[in-house]
Amino acid sequence: MSKEEAHTEKYIDEKVEGDHPNVQLEEEDDSPIEEVRVTISNTDDPSIPCNTFRMWSLGLLWTCVVSFVNQFFYLRQIQIQLGYAVCALLSLPMGHFMAKVLPTRQWNTFGYKWSLNPGPFSIKEHVLIGTMVACNTGTAYAVDIVILQKIWYSSEKTFVAGMFLVLTTQITGFALAGAVRRFLVYPAHMVWPSNLVYASLFRSLHAEADIHEAGRMSRMKYFGIVAFASFCYYWLPGLIFPTLGYIAWICWISPNNIALAQVTGSNGLGIGVIALDWAGATQVIQPMITPWFAQVNVLVGFIVVAWIMVPWAYYTNLWDSKNYPIVSAELFQINGTTYDKSAVLDSNGVLSESLYQAYGPLRMDSFFALTYGVGFAGLTATIVHVALFNGPEIVSRWKAARQETDDIHSRLMRVYPEVPDWWYGLLGVITFALSMVTCVVWDYMPWWALLLAFCISIIFLLPVGVVQAVTNQQPGLNVVTEYLIGYLLPGHAIANVTFKTYGYIVNVQALSFVGDLKLGHYMKIPPRVMFMAQLVSAIISCIINLGTATWLIDTRPFVCDPIKGYPFTCRNTRTFYSASVIWGAIGPARVFGNKDGALYSTVQWGFLVGAILPVITWLLSKKFPNNRLLSNIHWPVLLAATSYMPPALPYMYTNGLFIGFIFAYILRRYRYNWWARYNYLTSAALDTGVAICGLAIFFIVNSWGGAFPEWWGNPSENTPTNKDALDHCIYGGTNFHGYHPDYEEYAY
Template sequence: MLDTKTGYLNEDGEEDSPYLLVRAAVSNKDDPSLPTLTFRFWLISIPFTVFVSVFNQIFSFRTLSIGISGIIIQLITLPIGRALHRWLPDRRVGLGPFGFSLNPGPFNAKEHALIVMCVGAGTGVAYAVYIITIKHIFYKEYTPILGSILLTVTTQCVGYGLAGVFYRFLVRSSAMIWPSTLVSVTLLRTFHEADEGRALGRTSRMRFFLLVTLASALYYFLPGYLMTMLSTVSVLCIAMPNNVLANRLGSYTKGMGLLSFSLDWNAMANPLMTPFWAIANTFAGFVLMAWIVWPVGYFSNVWNALDYPFYGARLYTDKAEPYPTLKLLNPDLSLNEERYAQVGAPRMSFMFAATYGVDFAVLSSVFMYVVLHHGSEILQYYRDARTIGDDIHARLMERYPTVPHAWYLGVLAVSTALAIFTCEYYGTGLPWWGVLLALLIAALFLLPVGIITAVANSAPALNVISEFVIGFILPGQPIANVTFKTYCTIGMDQALTFLADFKLGHYMKIPPRHMFIAQLTGTLVAGVCNVLAAYWMFNSMPDLCKSEAWYCRGTHVFFSASVIWGVIGPNRMFGSEGYYSVLMWFFLVGLLLPIPFWLLSRRYPTSWVKYISVPVILSSGGGSPPSYSGVYPMYMLMGVVFQFYLFRYRQKWWSRYNYVLSAGLDAGVAITSFIIFFALTRNNIELDWWGNQPDCPLLENTL
């Protein structure tokens, strides 16, 4: 690895990033005169944040969800920004020290990126809405809308204070690449910069992007509407439709995914923005779990696995009947011990139970991996925080005022205070100290998980460890359990989101204070809109989360987790009283697994062993449900083509077009998804034929 203290000179003799992935996407120059937090920013970002957050919340309930991605936001806001530049008067509005120009010049890349950050807060549906949904639909308990808004907004905002603490380590350092941001940087530069390649006779990146977008949009009518089976092609199910074993082995969505594949870009998890070593680790984890552990455990009848479905997240009694959760609850949603004694603890499919074991191992492996591979580096950061990790991009950002720590701490303090009030006043069952404990756990995990996310584009979640901790402390309290989980998990996740946006702004050279304002504004607006949209769905669709088209897969998994960890409690499931107590050993397994691979990498520092990442391997193995097995083989195949072969042997093409190709494919899918929904799906215009049958209909949908 190159020494980032001495800088790196590119082929033109200019100082640049020492990492090829960054050099391929990010400019090593900056124009500080470009305006960012403009009147146009507010005029575009607020309405779009409202629309995107409402749309994505509504359609997140669909079985096959539709969402507006960051790519489509960039596409739509580009012509609007340029139109406002032409139409708005060149006039300054005087408001004392807060005066501003209505039209401060051409619509530029920095301004565009800031709009994407603000509106992007609405692309991810607020996790707290899951709490509101399971209370309304499964637990039959109504929460006042103000309480739901406070719950959602506070869970979304507590992570900002945590993000400020680790800004220098996770953003400023050149080693923290954040691969997910590079596609956005490439697309923004494609839109706003002159393409020097056209003078050399190459296809311009903008022309390439438009051609890919057009081709992707036209093609997506096939898997998106005309022949949906192209999204989940399960060869064994097609060849032997009445053979249960073949269906379990080959189902893309309900089995092991053997010989299954997809011809739908939307189902491939976008491998074009993930380093190949991370893709290979992810696929190795999938093979280990889905093709070895799951079938061996299932067909060996471990935990009476043959009595339950092969794949799924539902809960059952020991007689393989649906678990009667609601019948075990008192009116205050606490566990009725007498009824529970009659029914007993729930049972899971072997796959679902094994996934929990892997999740335990992920958490302990993260800490060990980071200590072994980055421990000395982190200590050095603390010793020399002013210089470590600085490259050309960090030095260019020094001209802009940083965000004061008081801003971060202020948001954290206000959010925490409101969170405590919400939990106490609106009857979640989570006491004030539970909120503080959740935030403490999020803070402890943020640095190690942040390093893995910034390097490998893979983020282990805290949902299991948070459920585990509060389940032991407050057993028999499902709403308290999921509330604690949400503050803990989203406290860290929102911090990571904020840090990723800061890295995008770091690459685009946007003033940090403007980024903070844009991201926080988008989060507040989106959180309120998520809640309002969810309540509208509750009132307008009585069969929400119960019909085939609006099944709410994520909500069902969330509800099952609330039963396992909240109603029953981890001790009765995984502890000394538990049917699955052996899974507790996976904490120790995860702690020890990184050690031999680290020793091998020290013994053979130039071999491929140094690329083995135990947390990434285990994270992929714990991704199902709700992830589908068939995703991973195509993910690996695309990774071999683009992130290995083209990256190594066609490096000039890869540097010029890889991220543009990724953006174009995403944009085409998004455009056609809109057309299909508004023109066809919304009007109940459907095609009922063999090409649109569900994947492996012989198997029950047990998600």
């Protein structure tokens, strides 16, 4: 830690502790974990209000806003997301404003005294608002299943069926979180490092609330200026001058050179592409938030996969790669035409072996296949890396957690009534019953598959939770679940994605809720208030997510079409669809195995490679313990670098990493005072401005059928091929022969 960092941290600690001058801080009255000691206050004032009208009104408001905005932009070509920091920053002045204007009169309802304005806006109210939003920053995973059934599989269910599916997959994890909170929340050695960042953010915001420094712009004024500038600027790449987001200047040297276009176009490998669109440049990487060492690992992994392995595979024509685009999540026949899954499915939507053998095996581009192999390697690398580098720490922490007495934070939390086990138990029974009804009545998958999916979530919950609580890494179960059900129920696409959702997302949601409970533990939030805030916000967000997606699908013509549907091309959902065909409709045995001409069995070697690489690094680090290079090699991060491609495109990585180099490395190292005060604020303000402008463009222009006049920087919507070539590099998304199946009805 630098002297400037230490000074800043010391200042914040002194400010917070100064609010309780009569408290004597002693070593034995603090957490045994150093990181917690320097970040979390070891005092509490139970009289601080938290279950207030302000908390509920702002929490529900931001839940609705974030759920709608993030789902709305999820279906767009370039995704925009409002995150945790945006809510934390904007809700603070709103809370202070309500504390000034709301009446302070006390009311008595059935003996319960309450007030709309119980005093100054508190940090506990603020944390609860942030927690309600944190439950919903990611869109509900199961919404993609509803979209798949409606658009690709012609097996649309009722809105009620979709709602049950979304609610049960999102809420069931909450019941599981209650079952493991004794092991993952209460023990001091279960740290959950990411929560230290959030706790530090809230403490610094409230510590600075009373600081008035001469000659320095306030944080809120700075936020407003940057957000307004971002709002004004985004009218250019968002409507007037879209090409600003995809400046493929190298391709313009010879735009008809197919190989050059594939390498330098925004729909190709993206070498040299400049994205002057904040949403596109930061879609994959949060460059101002992600630590620089992690970004370096991402950079190395990206270069090895996207700029070395993929060109080698493509231009040596591995797996007949030249018949397909160099970067694509689409599925093809051997001649490069679109793979029509309906040609191999019977009337019940199940794979027919005879039709499959007659139609031919599924093909994908080498980029898509290699990223699956790298993903396999990333899974085993995470397990082995954590076992070797963090294993002793995890074991010692687990033993200490089982044997330790309550630390100061657990003792302080005794003041507040705990959530009864039967609350979580009742919620678990209800969600399980609804899950069974959903899967059986609406024929999502067999009852035994649901039981198996729940077993996987439950069995892996505690071990994965311990790993995440100690190392901040979460080994994903998505590949495991897809693989398993792909062999147990081959040919059943919807059953495959449903099984993955119940087996994988329920586990993810459970650990997300556990993390929120740990933050509440650190910040001394009454558990029953936390329970209700999480549950209510999660239910509301599910309804808004599904309602928003349904509204867009029903009202936008050609939604999810990669050409005609622009900007609602559903880039993420199209990749989800491809996965449903690979793992479900066709099955892993016919894609990655040795059945019916499977071509991609070699990528399964990724499992072995991923297990070996951390062993090599670990052995070398033992031999050269002072080598800085070895200490910074993190195989799980490095191999996960390309896990978002597709649907992400390479230029999104290069532009995001360049921004990260400026902010996470240069400014943090040489302008630390500015970085500490304004870095996260800048990121949140830019996100906010872009999101508000994106909504304004849709509701003011797009929803009325309006469009900006055609010119060079805004290719005509009447030439759909150009919408995939806003960079004026038309061959960047075609195969080696200049053909792409999406453009079949259009002439070049």
